[in-house]
Amino acid sequence: MKSESQVAVITGAGSGIGKACALRFAHAGANVVVVDCDDKAGQQTVNDLKDIGTEAIFCHADVSREQNCIAFAGQAIHRFGHIDVLVANAGIRAFGTILENTEDDWDRMLAVNLKGVNFSCKAVLPKMIEQKSGAIVLIGSTTAMTGRTNMPIYDVTKFGVLSLNRSLAATYGKFGIRVNTICPSKTITEFHLNKAKAQGISPDAFRAQFEDYGLLGRAGEPAEIAAAVYFMASQEASFITGQHLMVDGGYSIGAKPFT
Ligand SMILES: NC(=O)c1ccc[n+]([C@@H]2O[C@H](COP(=O)([O-])OP(=O)(O)OC[C@H]3O[C@@H](n4cnc5c(N)ncnc54)[C@H](O)[C@@H]3O)[C@@H](O)[C@H]2O)c1
Structure with missing residues (x-):
C-alpha cells in the first residue's frame, strides 16, 4: 500500500517527547509508525493516535539491536510504501559521577543513545535514498553542550549524536535528505x-x-519540543540541514534573567 500522506517513524514514541511528537505529526495529517521497546506504552500511543483518526502502527523494537531497526523500517514500508520522516528519539538515562558509573552503564548508554540512533537512521536511509527525499531529526540534549555534574555518560552520548548529525547531513544531502538535531533542556x-x-x-x-x-x-513541556521537531522535519525547514537547535527556554546561553 502506498499512502499519500507523509509517513513519520518515531522511535521511543510510547511516552514523553516521542509521544508528543507522534501526536504533533498526527495532528498535521501524517501517518505515524510508533517504535518502542515497551509494547504497552507503544500500543497505547497507537490507540490515542487512532482516536484522532490517524493511520498508525506499532513496531516493537529495541533500537540498540540493528535487526530490530531493519524490521521497523521494513514494517513502515510494507504498511505505507514510503518513509518521509524519522525522529530518532528513543533514549535512556544513567545518573552518577564517572567514579560511580560502571562498565555496564557505559555499554547500555552507548548501545541505546548512540548506536541505537545510528541503527535507526541506517535502517531508513536506503528508502530515503531511493526516494531522493527525507528528513531525519535526532534528539540531542542541551547539556551535551553546557556540561553538568551528574550525567557524564548521557552527555557524552548526546555530544556523539551531534557529530553523527553532521556526518549524516554531509553524506546524504546529495540525496535530498536533511538531518538536524533538536536539543531539549529539562522537559517535564x-x-x-x-x-x-x-x-x-x-x-x-x-x-x-x-x-x-x-x-x-x-x-519545557513535551509539546514544545515536538513543535520544534515538527518544524525541522517540515518543508518550512527545507534549506536547513546539519544543524542543532537548542529548545531550552534560553538555558544554554548561560545568562541570568535581567532583574
Ligand atoms: N525529558 C527531558 O528532560 C529531556 C531533556 C533532554 C533530552 N531528552 C531526550 O529526549 C528523548 C526522549 O526523552 P523523554 O524524556 O521523553 O524519555 P522517556 O523516558 O519519557 O521516553 C523514552 C521512550 O523511549 C523508549 N525506549 C527506551 N529505550 C528504548 C530502546 N532501546 N528501544 C526502543 N525504545 C526505547 C521508552 O520505552 C520510552 O517510551 C531522549 O532521547 C532523551 O535523552 C529528554
Missing part, C-alpha cells in the same frame, strides 16, 4: 511527574521547582 514528562507523585509532590509543585530555570523561569 510523565516520567518526572510519576517520580514526583511517588514522593508526594503534585505536578504543580514539581513545575514550581523550576521557577529559576533558564531565561523563562520554567522547564
Whole structure:
C-alpha cells in the first residue's frame, strides 16, 4: 500500500517527547509508525493516535539491536510504501559521577543513545535514498553542550549524536535528505511527574521547582519540543540541514534573567 500522506517513524514514541511528537505529526495529517521497546506504552500511543483518526502502527523494537531497526523500517514500508520522516528519539538515562558509573552503564548508554540512533537512521536511509527525499531529526540534549555534574555518560552520548548529525547531513544531502538535531533542556514528562507523585509532590509543585530555570523561569513541556521537531522535519525547514537547535527556554546561553 502506498499512502499519500507523509509517513513519520518515531522511535521511543510510547511516552514523553516521542509521544508528543507522534501526536504533533498526527495532528498535521501524517501517518505515524510508533517504535518502542515497551509494547504497552507503544500500543497505547497507537490507540490515542487512532482516536484522532490517524493511520498508525506499532513496531516493537529495541533500537540498540540493528535487526530490530531493519524490521521497523521494513514494517513502515510494507504498511505505507514510503518513509518521509524519522525522529530518532528513543533514549535512556544513567545518573552518577564517572567514579560511580560502571562498565555496564557505559555499554547500555552507548548501545541505546548512540548506536541505537545510528541503527535507526541506517535502517531508513536506503528508502530515503531511493526516494531522493527525507528528513531525519535526532534528539540531542542541551547539556551535551553546557556540561553538568551528574550525567557524564548521557552527555557524552548526546555530544556523539551531534557529530553523527553532521556526518549524516554531509553524506546524504546529495540525496535530498536533511538531518538536524533538536536539543531539549529539562522537559517535564510523565516520567518526572510519576517520580514526583511517588514522593508526594503534585505536578504543580514539581513545575514550581523550576521557577529559576533558564531565561523563562520554567522547564519545557513535551509539546514544545515536538513543535520544534515538527518544524525541522517540515518543508518550512527545507534549506536547513546539519544543524542543532537548542529548545531550552534560553538555558544554554548561560545568562541570568535581567532583574
Ligand atoms: N525529558 C527531558 O528532560 C529531556 C531533556 C533532554 C533530552 N531528552 C531526550 O529526549 C528523548 C526522549 O526523552 P523523554 O524524556 O521523553 O524519555 P522517556 O523516558 O519519557 O521516553 C523514552 C521512550 O523511549 C523508549 N525506549 C527506551 N529505550 C528504548 C530502546 N532501546 N528501544 C526502543 N525504545 C526505547 C521508552 O520505552 C520510552 O517510551 C531522549 O532521547 C532523551 O535523552 C529528554
